[in-house]
Amino acid sequence: MTGAPRPGDVQLVADAVTFGYPGRPVLDALDLTVSAGDRVGLVGENGAGKSTLLGVLAGRLAPQRGQVRRRGSLAVVEQDLEVAPGDTVGTLVEQAGAGARAVADELARAIDAFDHESGDVTWLTGAIARYEHLAAWDVDRRVDESLSRLGAPRDRDRTLASLSVGERYRVRLACRLAERADLLLLDEPTNHLDVAGVDHLTAQLRAWAGGLVIVTHDRRLLDDVMTAILDLDPSMDGRPVLYGAARYADYRFARDQMLRRWRARHRAERKRAAQLADRLDKSYEGLSDEWRPPKGSQKNRRATRARIHVKAADRLVQRLEEQAVEVPVPPPALAFPDLPSVPGDYGGGPLLEVRAPRVDGRLDLPGRRVDVMPAARLLVTGPNGAGKSTLLAALTGAAGLDRGTRTLAPGVRLGVLAQEGPAEHAAPVARPGATPSAFDAYARHALRLLEQGLLDPGHLVPVAALGLLGEDDLDRPLGELSVGQRRRFDLACALLAAPHVLVLDEPTNHLSVGLVDELTTALRGTSAAVVVATHDRQLRADLADWPHLDLG
Known part of the structure; x- marks a missing residue:
């Protein structure tokens, strides 16, 4: 002992x-x-x-x-x-x-x-x-x-x-x-x-x-x-890095500096590789057709000159390969889409609102009106059990009201990220026994939204363009993705229809710290209206200037 x-x-x-x-x-x-x-x-x-x-x-x-x-x-x-x-x-x-x-x-x-x-x-x-x-x-x-x-x-x-x-x-x-x-x-x-x-x-x-x-x-x-x-x-050398600095800001600064060097070096190597390929093409250009010596040259010099030309090109290839530096592709950054603020036939007023909502045993806001105007912002807070998730579900129509009304303006598209697992209208449902890839599941979700009239084909956001999941991950069965990768997939589903209103419940859950920083910046700058419910202390501080509804 x-x-x-x-x-x-x-x-x-x-x-x-x-x-x-x-x-x-x-x-x-x-x-x-x-x-x-x-x-x-x-x-x-x-x-x-x-x-x-x-x-x-x-x-x-x-x-x-x-x-x-x-x-x-x-x-x-x-x-x-x-x-x-x-x-x-x-x-x-x-x-x-x-x-x-x-x-x-x-x-x-x-x-x-x-x-x-x-x-x-x-x-x-x-x-x-x-x-x-x-x-x-x-x-x-x-x-x-x-x-x-x-x-x-x-x-x-x-x-x-x-x-x-x-x-x-x-x-x-x-x-x-x-x-x-x-x-x-x-x-x-x-x-x-x-x-x-x-x-x-x-x-x-x-x-x-x-x-x-x-x-x-x-x-x-x-x-x-x-x-x-x-x-x-992975860093540029492919290895994880232990940062002794305990402060998050110090870590992010060091990480961002490394990423800038990595991306700059990768761009330089890609440019250099293109230049080398062009030089090699020109070096071998004379060998692609029958080579002919200058007029008056002796016939036996033709083969000798050709061999010299080939050897010179081969030495150039060898020298360039020795100088080449293998720089892996740096990780992608979030490419948040340009979301619209209003539908084409917008006639004014709130895009979405609930009045005096009550869901028995979960939420009761008598006399309260929660409305979402174009490009509006709303931060919802409160302790566990206060009804934050229920309020967001009432706004999106996922929870029926036992009292009160909900109004969604014509043509308004919603993007929803639920706290625990995907919302009914924000995640694909596979056929029994099927194991679709993430890409196939995203396509099925798009088709379902289209059938329900909730998607404008001219405003579809491709999942591959978001920087949330790589090509290899999109080809994997959805069930094989990690919890965090599935959360990224759910976020992609919320953005698929280019929504006018984003409703996000604990959006930082299971996401990496780097993506959280990028997402926070994107939410502050998007033209769409955004409603966020969160306990995340840093996110609350970052969104402290937003209108605030506290259910505590």
Whole structure:
């Protein structure tokens, strides 16, 4: 038994870890060391392997080469949580306290059996330190506090299967925080938290005595918690980069500088390659037809001159190939489409509005009118359960009103990004048994919108033009994309019909930090009207000058 982790104690070592899926390498000889007190943020574009790396570090996935060594206890909260039949909130609560209770029981037995004349004082001291580190006497209170502060269900008899995705995640997160493990691995922990929940999480993580590895898009969390940022996006040499600077702004500056150099070098190499190809064409031009020496030349010189010409061209090819530098294609940037502000036959007034909306048990705004004018902006905030998602669903028509009215102006097209999974009219539905590629699913979605009269063929936004998914990802089955890549696909679906109104529920969830920055800039500048509901603290700060509806 060991005591509490001390600063500098190594909790995790990943040594030359390599992992990939059939036909798709993900991690290549990656090294990472995490000591007690280290708080490492994993960032990178969707599909870069952040969740995969977390699974390898946790032991859920076995590396194909290299090894992972861990020391001490481990706690993990991943995005996709398996739920066993019959599991309840109480099941997770009991699991959370099991380790602390085991330590308490072992210490009690050790004390009872301790021989004060010949006993091992060092061992007993370590057991006491471990007991105090886990605060085993306080684990039940810690679990209950975290459940309450994170807004998680506290009824221990509720089955996990009956909870929403966000509720299940908050229960699991609260229990893992209470365990005080030596190594804690979290995947997007702020996705399902409101502001109060994020504040509690931040305080817990900043005080964590062990090591932390956290996949996150939350730019404020990177600033408030992390001691280092590991960017899994390849750099110009194809390797991930560990940034020691903990501030997000410092990381973004260094990353942006590297991308500028990368793109400039790639452009220069492409230009140089074109020039070299032209020179080679001219070098061989004289060899494409029958070569003839000058008039009066001796016949036996014809072959000699031809061989000299060929050798000179070959030496040029060899020299140019030796000088060539292989520069990989840099990652694409978001190419946000030029969205229209009003339909062609716009006659004035709101594009969309709801009046006195009520959805029983979920939303009640008597006497309130929420309208969306052309090019308008609206930021919707409030704690979990306040009705933000329900209000957005009422605006888009996805939730029927038990009281009140909803009006959509003629010809107005909506783009919708729902919080948990695609909205009914914003995502394709595959035929039973079919596994369409992302590109095929996008095309089917376009056809369905066209059949419903919700798409103008002259204003269709091609998915390949957005910079959200690469060609290889578009050719893959939709179900094989990562959570973040599916979120990018959902965003593409929201933009497909060139909407006049964008309605986005927690748009930063599961997206990379770089894309979040680009999307924020695009939302501020688009001609379309935009309604955003979010808990994201940095996004709220970035949109602080927008009209604000607080449902708290």
